[in-house]
Amino acid sequence: VDVVSEAFRLPGEAATFWFGCNVARHGELIRLSIELLRRVGIEPAPVGGLNYCCGSTKDANLTASEGMGRRTATRLSLKGSRQVVTWCPSCYMQLEDVISRGNVLEFDYQHIAETLHERRALLQPHLVNPVRRKAVLHKHSGFERRTPVNRLVPEILSLVPGYELVSTGAESPGHMCSGLAHVPQALADAASRSWSDAEAAGADEILTIFHTCHRDLVGLERRHPIRVTNFVHVLAESMGLPFEDDYKTWRNSVDPSAAVGEQRIRLVGREEFERSVLPELKRPNGIGPA
Amino acid sequence: LAIHDMENQPAQAQAGQSTATASMGSKLPEGQRPLRDVVGGLANHFLSNCTQCGKCYDACPMTRYAPVLAEGVDGPSVVQALHAILRGEGGSPEALAWSSVCTRSGLCVPACPEKLDASLMVRTARIHAYGGMGGKAELTPKADPQYFTRIRAFAQLQLTAQEYEEWMS
Numbered sequence: 425v426d427v428v429s430e431a432f433r434l435p436g437e438a439a440t441f442w443f444g445c446n447v448a449r450h451g452e453l454i455r456l457s458i459e460l461l462r463r464v465g466i467e468p469a470p471v472g473g474l475n476y477c478c479g480s481t482k483d484a485n486l487t488a489s490e491g492m493g494r495r496t497a498t499r500l501s502l503k504g505s506r507q508v509v510t511w512c513p514s515c516y517m518q519l520e521d522v523i524s525r526g527n528v529l530e531f532d533y534q535h536i537a538e539t540l541h542e543r544r545a546l547l548q549p550h551l552v553n554p555v556r557r558k559a560v561l562h563k564h565s566g567f568e569r570r571t572p573v574n575r576l577v578p579e580i581l582s583l584v585p586g587y588e589l590v591s592t593g594a595e596s597p598g599h600m601c602s603g604l605a606h607v608p609q610a611l612a613d614a615a616s617r618s619w620s621d622a623e624a625a626g627a628d629e630i631l632t633i634f635h636t637c638h639r640d641l642v643g644l645e646r647r648h649p650i651r652v653t654n655f656v657h658v659l660a661e662s663m664g665l666p667f668e669d670d671y672k673t674w675r676n677s678v679d680p681s682a683a684v685g686e687q688r689i690r691l692v693g694r695e696e697f698e699r700s701v702l703p704e705l706k707r708p709n710g711i712g713p714a
Numbered sequence: 715l716a717i718h719d720m721e722n723q724p725a726q727a728q729a730g731q732s733t734a735t736a737s738m739g740s741k742l743p744e745g746q747r748p749l750r751d752v753v754g755g756l757a758n759h760f761l762s763n764c765t766q767c768g769k770c771y772d773a774c775p776m777t778r779y780a781p782v783l784a785e786g787v788d789g790p791s792v793v794q795a796l797h798a799i800l801r802g803e804g805g806s807p808e809a810l811a812w813s814s815v816c817t818r819s820g821l822c823v824p825a826c827p828e829k830l831d832a833s834l835m836v837r838t839a840r841i842h843a844y845g846g847m848g849g850k851a852e853l854t855p856k857a858d859p860q861y862f863t864r865i866r867a868f869a870q871l872q873l874t875a876q877e878y879e880e881w882m883s
Contacts, residue, residue, distance in 0.1 A: 445862075448872060449868040486841070567820075569823060610817065689871075
């Protein structure tokens with residue numbers, strides 16, 4: 425292990441894994457992240473969802489934002505771990521920019537890419553299976569000054585046998601794709617950029633770092649001869665961990681309801697499924713050039 | 715794991731009307747501050763330290779997405795108008811457009827010769843423009859009434875009952 429932050433020094437030390445809200449669309453990313461953390465000597469206690477929402481979407485309602493931020497800071501503090509490993513860059517930025525200024529945080533925090541990078545020597549022995557693909561990294565600029573994920577993730581994946589990751593091309597604005605959604609055309613431009621980069625590099629894969637990028641880019645598979653994969657997926661493949669990217673399967677299905685299946689839909693309720701889930705799964709896919 | 719503490723001075727120690735009025739009547743445990751004090755403190759910090767040189771605007775990759783910011787708009791004038799938003803005085807169409815297309819690219823931060831977090835300055839202005847500090851709303855945030863419902867529904871589809879109970883409760 426090169427350098428491990430003081431709070432993360434002890435192998436097997438408990439940490440809270442604060443995965444956020446929207447990554448719950450990708451259950452396998454949460455489960456695989458938990459396993460990756462275990463492999464590098466951290467025993468994570470996963471928390472997320474609405475009861476741990478950071479409040480970053482509530483800039484127009486500071487009363488709500490304050491309450492959500494304070495509730496989450498308190499709950500994370502009460503978990504008792506001195507360290508919190510984060511997944512979502514929005515949560516991280518809200519914690520740093522807003523919540524920490526109005527609350528006492530009884531923990532340190534670190535993005536999972538940094539945790540895995542610091543402990544990559546512990547990860548390397550588990551990366552045994554070759555993943556023979558060539559990928560381009562889908563990059564954003566907005567999180568780099570907090571955690572330089574555009575450097576850390578390629579360095580982690582350089583340990584995967586056979587995996588070739590090209591990190592050329594411009595960074596898209598924002599910290600991840602969801603941050604672009606409120607600006608017309610910006611999200612489509614980011615997707616087009618990644619597709620163009622992949623095509624120019626002769627790559628067969630676009631590698632995402634964050635969940636909302638993965639969510640928004642998987643549709644490219646419907647219209648282009650390209651595969652969209654998250655960096656956690658690649659690590660899992662090399663480690664031989666089984667997983668299914670259900671969200672991608674659902675999103676790219678011609679019949680999302682059938683792909684999800686009645687058994688799962690019953691968990692949500694048909695009416696709720698059709699109101700809140702189906703419109704997203706039916707959203708036009710394949711943003712970017714035809 | 716350092717938690718940056720650039721502008722995180724106690725609101726009471728900073729000048730500014732919005733800060734002074736926002737905290738009236740609040741009684742919070744030690745170390746906690748009302749969010750309006752935090753935002754007001756940030757506004758005061760930027761108003762005091764930003765020189766309106768416009769370098770942040772020039773570095774912004776998002777201005778091309780706002781038609782009103784097309785050719786001929788100069789950075790210093792937009793930042794000057796952004797300061798008016800931070801003072802609660804309302805903004806020009808250009809300043810409002812700039813704050814509305816900000817995606818927190820962060821490219822403005824290294825461009826600032828005063829080493830200010832210009833991205834946070836624009837966000838602070840947008841909070842004011844939303845009416846978050848109690849003034850007139852000049853911008854309307856994109857509303858998604860299904861946002862939280864959708865998260866919960868997807869979580870129910872993706873997680874086992876045990877995972878949902880243990881992780882999300």
